[in-house]
Every structure is written in structure tokens, then in C-alpha cells.
Amino acid sequence: MRMIYKICPASAWREAERQGVFRGSPVDISDGYIHFSTASQVAETARKHFFGQTGLFLIAVDADVLGDSVRWERSRNDELFPHLYGELDLGAVTGVLSLHARSDGYHDIPELKP
Numbered sequence: 001m002r003m004i005y006k007i008c009p010a011s012a013w014r015e016a017e018r019q020g021v022f023r024g025s026p027v028d029i030s031d032g033y034i035h036f037s038t039a040s041q042v043a044e045t046a047r048k049h050f051f052g053q054t055g056l057f058l059i060a061v062d063a064d065v066l067g068d069s070v071r072w073e074r075s076r077n078d079e080l081f082p083h084l085y086g087e088l089d090l091g092a093v094t095g096v097l098s099l100h101a102r103s104d105g106y107h108d109i110p111e112l113k114p
Contacts, residue, residue: 003113004036004082006059007050007099013057022088034084036061039112041079052105060095061088
């Protein structure tokens, strides 16, 4: 099982749970794919795109379940990032964690499976 992670507002995730599918955030929809991070990329993604934001969830997803709809593409720091071309089937989700924002604007990142 290869894990990938999505940071998103709790409200957006609760809506996805009601609909039974996650279609992505506005930036995901604009870019044409859902942005994910590996375990080693989550902290930098949180800092760069979610600094100071509260009410976030960290969604753990089994990339193997998603199959060929996940593409590993070069992005920040020339690293390969997982991008999902299509909707996220909630059946691939293995966990939903609260992402706690500290008073300094950074987030407490839990220990994550690679």
C-alpha cells in the first residue's frame, strides 16, 4: 500500500462525504487534477499553501487503489508529486485526520506512512 495525502478544509471534506466523492478544491478543478503529497512532502505543502489556516483535514489515501489515474509529475523542488486525474473515490481513503494549526501558523503534522 502506497499512501498519498490531501490537505483540505474540513467543510469541503464533509461535503465530499455527503456526496460520496471528492472532486477537488477550486485550485484542483482549475488545474485539472487533484493535488496530493507524499508523507515527506506534507509539511512543506502545509507551510506553502495552508499556513495559518485552521479547520483542515489531512486525508490519507491508498494510491494503489486509484491505479493509473494517479500520475507522478515533477513540481516543487523538482520532486515527483502524485496528481489524481479524476474524482477521488472515497473507498480509497484510509484515514481522515485533523490538521491542528499552532499559534505560529505552522501545523502539527502527525507521523505518516509512506
